[in-house]
Amino acid sequence: MNRNVQLLWNGLIPENPIFRLALSMCPAVAVTTSVENGLMLGLAVIFVQVFSSCTVAMFRSYIHPRIRIPAYVIVIALWVTVIDMILPVISPDVYKKVALFVKLIVVFAIIISRLELFASKEPLVPSFFDGLGMGLGFTFGLVVIGAIRELFGTGKLFGIDVFDSGPLLIMILPAGGFFVIGFLMGLFNWIEYKLTGKIPTSGGAH
């Protein structure tokens, strides 16, 4: 398989930021009351991840190893500021719901860990695909959780009625987010156990 395609696939499933690496869990619980919110934040994360990966990959030889963490934080903060100005213009209604978390992208562990582990060592093109893959994997996780919570919590999907039975209110309450993620992680572990015969240890959760 072409290496770039492999990097994309790697971020989407084998090293999925939410279910496998268990990084940046806060937004995964917080904004996933509907698919729309999850998609919005996912797109913002793709943007920030891709652009900061590319920036760091381009300037990696100029960044002194000792001050690399502050340098990465500044780069991320720069792109977060940019997306924070763009999003309210594109979709003001959805932005209002996820505004706090768009600003908080700057402290998402997934982004800085990709810069540290990948973009600081690899050239521009692989870094681009790695960033894109991780961003897509993150969006995929948010959309899956959002879809489950919106479907059971309100009986709708993308705001369209799917079934008219009484909604399961707990799903859109704060507690529901924790439950859904806990059970999804268990499910993913179980699938992996069935496929490979061993139980994976989950990530460090930060």
Next chain:
Amino acid sequence: MITTRILRFAIVLVAMLALSLTGVNFSEAALTGSFNKDNEISISFSAPVDEAWGKNPANYNVFQKTDPDIRIPVASVTLDPRRTSATLKFQDPLNMSSEYTVEAKDVMSDGKLLGKLDFSVKKSQAQVLFTIIIGAMLINNFVFTKYLGLCIFFGVSQKKDTAIGMGITFTLVMVLSAIFCWALYTYVLTALQLQFLQIIVFIGTVAIFVQAMDTMLRKVNPFLFKKLGVYLVLIVTNCIILAVPLINVDSGYGLFESMSEGLGAGVGFAIALFLMACVREKLELCRVPAVFRGLPIAFVVAGLFALAFLGFSGLSIF
């Protein structure tokens, strides 16, 4: 393993906050009223007023201080037996976090005309701050209802000792960085109209305080320092600490409000950490299904806590 020194520092900080609270309320010379319930205001006069005048709702003009054109209709007025204080009742609940003005027109006292009196009605500073602290601590607990700081929450909640130490460290960093971020935002960013730089400036401030905490803790309590290990540095990349200044700016809080928000958030986070650590110490001894071991079961436990914290949502003190 809490060192007395860290505790002492925390106590001094709380004492400073308490002192500053008592100092705030003395400077009000104008006539004031107070909220009774969310649809009642009571005001008091210096001399007994005439009953016929006092019970007529048309004699009072009530409006929010920010828009004087919108009059709020008074439903009924009751006078106390000594006729020196009146209670105004309204049909709709008032917004108790904003300031109201009550104008009493042509006040009649024993047949004499006293002219117009203005009363300003707002919650006292102590009430406002207490509400903010309780709100950030219990009602909108940062972990269980705002889902912030989950990384550290799941990472450090395995042992009670570390949980307590981490909670105190967090509270200190949050209060200090809330004060500094407020000062920077008000006097530098707003003054130079550079508000869009808030994210970069705030994260820099937080990073400085974490570094300071790191240096201090290394000297004051090497044991705790070793135990916290990598998580101390991780405070920088933690949403809960950056969220406090951002929320403060969004809600337009002043210095003391910002401090209370930081304090409430920190204490709330410490409570959450401690509760979770207690459960997880017990969980070690339980037979959890293999696929749920580790993080998945921790998430389910956190969900149960979040359910319990929903009970606080109806809580209102003032």
